[in-house]
Amino acid sequence: MEITFWGVRGSYPVPGRDTVRYGGQTSCVEVRTAGGQVLVIDAGTGLRALGQKLAREARGVAGTHHILLSHVHWDHIQGLPFFEPAYVPGTRIHVYALLTAADELQQVIGGITRHEFFPMPLSAVPADFEFHEVEPGAAMTFADARVLPIALNHPFGSVGYRVDADGTSVAYVADTAPFTEVLHKQHFLPGLEPLTDDDRGALEAMQRELVAAVHGCDTVVYDTHFLPEEYARYPHYGHSTPEHALDIVAGNGVRRLILYHHAPSHTDDQMDEIAARYKALGAQRGVDVVTACEGMMLIVGARGVAA
């Protein structure tokens, strides 16, 4: 199994000299099994380049694509209208997300191509779209891949995915806040809200289930948007630090942690420092920490499965 990073940035795309090496496009990864099953996870602006690659591979033949969304904030869906295979008649695109109903997902995705925002409405796009609701804990099967959705802590809800195939596994854990200061629900947070006992219970359960879900994973991709000093200022934004990620994966049978969803303000030079700092910290805690950059392809389970 391979994982390729097409967009590694959080919030919004960041062009320019300071993002040349790590990349400026927003969340999108491609998971590909040895049997050739492709799963797209998140449809941020990185999806445009992935779509160009998939279209080249298909040579004009209509195919079926599976796009798993963590959630539907702009930085995770903005690439969809620019997904080249969608403009090949006969193409089928299955979109999966955590929503109360697949109808609602159709409304939400249809909403980003309303004429106020984009010239072509979803109904006029040649590909056929099908929308599917995912349920945390309810595994799905795609040819030789098994996919387990995992509930995460982010405004309006978010879901991670563990993919098992080829005798190994990779988990995608974005976007999520840690499971301590705030329980994200479906309303705007100007800052931290006091937690009730129920909130604490819900957070503990969510963390316990995440730890169990990524147990024994070869590679875990994690939302590490913030450095600790940045997190301290914005704990209500719904993102984690590399320390939070290490707390979930260290001692949990995970071989490798990928830092992902980089803050738009982090320049390449800062990212070099972050990469070195957490490579060292990870080594102390028994985890190989790698910082994602756009275009990076990793073999999952290359050196055997840990645990």
Next chain:
Amino acid sequence: VKLRFWGVRGSFAMCGPDFLRYGGNTTSIEVVSAAGARLLVDLGTGATEYGRQLMAGAFGHGQGRLPVLLSHTHLDHIQGLPFFTPFFIKGNRIRILGADPVGSSLEQTLQNQLAPHYSPLGGLENLAAGVDLEVFVPGGELTVDGFEVTTAAVPHGNMWTTGFRIKADGKQVTILSDVEYPEPDWPTPEAYALAQGADLLVHDAMHDDDAYALARGWGHSPVSAGVHLAEAAGCARLALFHHNPDATDDAIDTLVARARDGSKVPLFAAAEGEYLDI
């Protein structure tokens, strides 16, 4: 009067080494008068960097004032709004002046952009600075301190966008950002009127003339449309703008060289970065 391009790219922000000289941010243009009055046209991703720089001054203390003119609400012209940091400081007064999209309203459209599904901001009401929305019907003047601004509707595929003529210090800048005429050498009368006598015409140049045949009707101009209008309307200079996302720095160099051969008006490709004297 001075002008700075904060974003010059059309449709989609482009990152990486092939987009460094002209820039990959989607559209945003700042105009500054000699007396220091400022306005911004469009809130593409380029506006995020502008917002950060504004925070070093009065906007960082909640005392900033800025008028923002919107050409239209396609995403590449508003996607910087949720990340324009002056909105997060109480006391800043930011006016957004734009037309209602057909069959909708400006307010509803921006609310939809910030709706809880799409953005943790949840709605305009959660921007600490608040937003003063002012809807206009293109075809008249706008009241903007320090500038004379005239608007007109120009054709853009199956809809229209607003073109702007901005005057200050005895100089005139005309911005026609997303436009496609019935024929490249057949500008609509409203576009011609806005462009007439401009010291700088900023014009949609999304397509290479050869590639245009395949993109006809999609709402954007070939390079020759801007050249034709600049010549016909007696503009002093032309800035090619709204670059195609696939146009690398080298491709834009080639496009400019070809366009110069066929133009009586001095022209250049808009690039992120420096303030230009008009």
